[in-house]
Amino acid sequence: MxxxxxxxxxxxxxxxxxxxxxxxxxxxxxxxxxxxxxxxxxxxxSKQALLEAVAEDLLAGVAASPPAGPWDQRLVTLAHRLRQAMLGVRDGARLIAETFVTEPNTTLAGLTGMQILIDAGLPPEQAAWTMFAVAHYVLGHTIEEQAAGPDRAAKLAALAETGPDVRELAAAIAADPGRRFEFGLALVVDGIRVRLGPRTPADS
The missing domain is CATH 1.10.10.60 (Homeodomain-like)
Known part of the structure; x- marks a missing residue:
């Protein structure tokens, strides 16, 4: 065959x-x-071309059906889709970070996020830069999440035993990565709201 x-x-x-x-x-x-x-x-x-194709394939569906609702809800949904896509394969986040792809799935994900932010009130250039910031947060978090080795729990337990001042830090690191992702993403979205400034009823 x-x-x-x-x-x-x-x-x-x-x-x-x-x-x-x-x-x-x-x-x-x-x-x-x-x-x-x-x-x-x-x-x-080349191998690089193959990896780029795998990265493009990995992002299929991230923005195929643009999320509906308020801009912040739409952006959060898109960010979650991106994280889940990268978690779908080992080292998925590293793969995305180490390739530069301009094919339809990847481009659509970026354009969808950019359009969400334009709809929220950002000018196109700032919308593009803001989408880069959101994507970089998702990438960085997911790279760290996927890089956790098998001895992570043992290392954190040992760290917690070094003193009460680091116990809470160790517990925070060991927290469910999904919860940590949600918290950090909320901080990013809060920052975008500040950038947008007060909204009037006519803006809604």
């Missing part, structure tokens, strides 16, 4: 889940798909 582009993408995601981003090589992917590594280059000119 002829190897299809979709087969290569699926195999790359499976390899990423199994080996992590640092473990993805064309040789390993070829072995997993029972083809010579050179055969993969019919579909992707």
């Amino acid at each position: 002829q190897l299809r582009r979709a087969d290569v993408l699926r195999g790359a995601r499976e390899l990423l889940d199994a080996e992590g981003l640092d473990g993805v090589t064309m040789r390993k992917l070829g072995a997993a798909l029972n083809v010579q590594a050179g055969g993969l280059y019919w579909h992707f000119r």
